[in-house]
Amino acid sequence: MQDIHRHIEPLSLEQIVRFAGAVQDFNPIHYDEDFARAAGLPGIVAQGPLTYLVTLDSLIAANGLSNVGGFQVRLRAPVMAGMSLLLSCDAEGKVSLKADGHEALVGTLKSAKEAAQ
Numbered sequence: 131m132q133d134i135h136r137h138i139e140p141l142s143l144e145q146i147v148r149f150a151g152a153v154q155d156f157n158p159i160h161y162d163e164d165f166a167r168a169a170g171l172p173g174i175v176a177q178g179p180l181t182y183l184v185t186l187d188s189l190i191a192a193n194g195l196s197n198v199g200g201f202q203v204r205l206r207a208p209v210m211a212g213m214s215l216l217l218s219c220d221a222e223g224k225v226s227l228k229a230d231g232h233e234a235l236v237g238t239l240k241s242a243k244e245a246a247q
Contacts, residue, residue: 199245
């Protein structure tokens with residue numbers, strides 16, 4: 131894997147709501163600002179799988195699909211619409227996604243060669 135340090139386009143409210151519809155996740159924290167705040171959140175939260183997929187998409191764009199063999203993550207903090215997203219991945223495949231400076235996702239990217247072993 132190559133070293134990667136890149137900004138990912140912030141998620142928009144429209145992307146979060148469309149993803150909620152696509153995966154049939156109608157939890158109001160993903161589309162209702164007042165509900166999300168009443169639940170103790172700072173605002174509308176992106177779904178964990180959406181955060182995962184946006185990160186994976188950027189990793190595939192940097193490394194090529196044929197070079198990616200697996201991706202395991204742990205979500206650490208919520209991602210909200212409009213947050214600045216910074217992706218880092220080192221040569222060993224250690225991945226970090228920061229949202230407004232807070233670590234939102236950590237994980238490991240395996241190369242296709244590693245996954246085949």
